[in-house]
Amino acid sequence: MLHLRLITPAEKTDEVVRKIENTVGTAHLVVLPGAARNPAGDVVLCDVAREAGDGLLASLRELELDRTGSIAVENIDLSLSRRADKAEEEAPGEGADAVLWEGLTDATHEESTLSVTYVAFITLATMIAACGVVLDNAILIVGAMAVGPEFGPLAGICTALVQRHPRLAWRSVIALLVGFAVAMAVTVGFSLFMDAAGLFHKSGLEGTRPNTAFVYAPDAFSFIVAVLAGIAGTLSLTSAKSGALVGVAISVTTVPAAANAAVALAYGDTGQTLGSTNQLLLNLLGIVVAGTLTLLAQKHFWKQQRQTNTD
Known part of the structure; x- marks a missing residue:
């Protein structure tokens, strides 16, 4: 699993959340309105199966979030969660075979x-x-x-x-x-x-x-x-x-x-x-x-x- 920490301008937060919710293989979505200070905006957290990560990152970059906000990605070594297990099962392919191009x-x-x-x-x-x-x-x-x-x-x-x-x-x-x-x-x-x-x-x-x-x-x-x-x-x-x-x-x-x-x-x-x-x-x-x-x-x-x- 991958952990995403996003800083989004307030006007783009809803669209970012929709992108995440429509991506198969995501879990643990958290939205913190107004939590970011530099740059100012909302903080969005989520976990995504590795095999679905590249597609999600590509869609977030289409929103120019890398320019107007921030996209940070971390590998999760251990995740004890049924939702995470379900997300990995639903995501297409195997995580070991996935390529995170970014x-x-x-x-x-x-x-x-x-x-x-x-x-x-x-x-x-x-x-x-x-x-x-x-x-x-x-x-x-x-x-x-x-x-x-x-x-x-x-x-x-x-x-x-x-x-x-x-x-x-x-x-x-x-x-x-x-x-x-x-x-x-x-x-x-x-x-x-x-x-x-x-x-x-x-x-x-x-x-x-x-x-x-x-x-x-x-x-x-x-x-x-x-x-x-x-x-x-x-x-x-x-x-x-x-x-x-x-x-x-x-x-x-x-x-x-x-x-x-x-x-x-x-x-x-x-x-x-x-x-x-x-x-x-x-x-x-x-x-x-x-x-x-x-x-x-x-x-x-x-x-x-x-x-x-x-x-």
Whole structure:
């Protein structure tokens, strides 16, 4: 269930209430006349089944409530109510399958912002991965994958393509490109420093690496895994199962490939630099293609389901 807190101008309150009452899957409607002060107006509270939430939000935005008032949405972790149970039963579809497009756009907008924190995380992840490739340590590679925040901008690109938000697409691409560029540049310097300190050596990069050689040797499986991870990551976002993102993060060779390219560049190994760059680009492409197609499929599925329920 979702909880909606609305601030509505007094002249729009009746229409807002009608929208809520006519939406299948709503419960616990509360109207507090004149309770809002900034902006001034009435406060309307209600709960709505997740599968009916996107339609209700769309109808509220048609009233320009997001401009003249306020729309706040929260997830309800626990609701002990027969009315809530009935609302979920009446709402079409399953809550786990529902896509809250407004929430997805907002979440990816935040995750795809080029910020100091984002750059710090992707840089630290790349430096950890650099240690992993030189030491041929799979544990460090997995740790770097989990730390990397690059799925946020990738999800932002997918959402922007499906929802036709050029500004979100642009900011996501910038975050992705600038983030990896800064991370790889810093990692080149980090590698040279570690080499000067005697902690890194070129033989560690060019020697036999049974645990990490895959990061600079792209093949068909690289793209297949990226596609599968893109689907899983997108589903985890749209279904609010964020825990699955950890599994997605450690299944795709993005940060490790960038790290290997940076270390190889520091040592002048053109072969590994090109191979790692190809691995990186292949994985990014696979995730974006799979994520976009997954969102398109979900959008089509819910459109068909709404039409069926309307008929």
